[in-house]
Ligand SMILES: NC(=O)c1ccc[n+]([C@@H]2O[C@H](COP(=O)([O-])OP(=O)(O)OC[C@H]3O[C@@H](n4cnc5c(N)ncnc54)[C@H](O)[C@@H]3O)[C@@H](O)[C@H]2O)c1
């Protein structure tokens with residue numbers, strides 16, 4: 067924050083979930099994340115706001131109509147955390163495969179919502195040679211050149227279903243409770259279901275009832291209905307639980323903040339002379355040879371070297387019931403890098419090129 071915005075004025079950091087109108091009334095610029103509701107109640111006492119930015123893709127916490135009618139420029143950060151979410155979902159699938167002795171290789175994965183994050187998951191999966199089906203009726207209608215299937219077909223044909231839609235409460239393609247009781251009941255035997263988008267895309271009460279009957283279906287939840295208070299009864303039924311941190315890579319956070327810096331300098335018509343790279347620590351150069359990545363277990367070991375999902379899952383189970391536990395875990399989330407931060411040796415060899423397609427950096431050993 068200070069590095070990018072320090073030259074532009076005085077920065078005041080506040081609790082995003084409890085931000086009150088009184089605290090914002092003299093702000094020239096408001097930068098938020100997904101937990102801050104930006105609406106008339108927050109902004110009506112402020113008549114000098116020049117810019118609102120959210121370092122997120124989701125905009126469900128922003129009253130865009132209200133900002134537009136007040137002529138307050140707004141920007142979010144589409145795509146900033148797509149790689150982080152893509153790698154998170156891919157790693158979660160590798161973890162499930164290991165835990166249930168059921169290889170990911172050979173499965174068919176369905177991605178619901180083929181925008182930034184959905185496409186990033188597909189990229190990892192395709193690099194590893196996994197068949198992917200996409201469902202995105204909105205993009206399909208807009209003429210996106212990829213092939214799409216309906217949600218029913220996707221559920222029918224896929225072993226894994228990964229959710230990547232925005233939360234929408236109205237319209238032909240609304241996603242609120244897209245996975246309600248009926249849809250959950252339509253999942254094939256032994257399906258893996260992952261939600262890394264918004265909690266309310268799955269009816270969590272229905273999910274609890276469903277899981278009490280269907281132990282064969284394995285579920286990974288990064289997002290929860292009613293955050294920051296996930297339903298405690300549901301937690302024991304979920305294979306991997308995390309507190310809405312799928313997009314929390316160091317690179318993703320830096321990208322999001324940098325995108326807001328670029329937008330703000332544009333709105334203020336000033337020269338932005340900072341570089342994003344200056345926000346990131348150097349890459350890791352470890353003596354890992356790609357040739358050693360002979361099977362899925364070895365790939366998971368490599369992925370765990372970058373991000374060990376089991377640590378966040380354990381922290382979640384131990385802390386989510388504490389006072390402010392969910393938010394505390396998010397605020398203090400241990401820095402996580404993306405695959406690109408790890409240099410893997412001999413990656414250029416033809417039989418291991420797929421690791422570079424997965425996002426790892428290459429180096430000669
Ligand atoms: N867990 C996290 O940390 C995290 C990180 C990033 C994004 N998110 C959430 O994930 C959502 C998706 O992120 P993104 O970057 O991919 O957004 P995006 O806007 O790039 O893509 C979303 C896609 O969903 C499609 N879509 C909308 N309604 C649909 C429906 N009913 N069925 C199928 N597809 C539908 C849209 O056409 C779009 O292509 C965000 O809106 C945000 O809520 C969560």
Ligand SMILES: O=C(O)[C@H](O)[C@H](O)COP(=O)(O)O
Nearest residue numbers: 099100101122123124147313
């Ligand atoms: O919409 C998004 O981009 C994500 O949900 C976002 O990364 C969540 O993180 P937060 O803004 O709450 O820190």
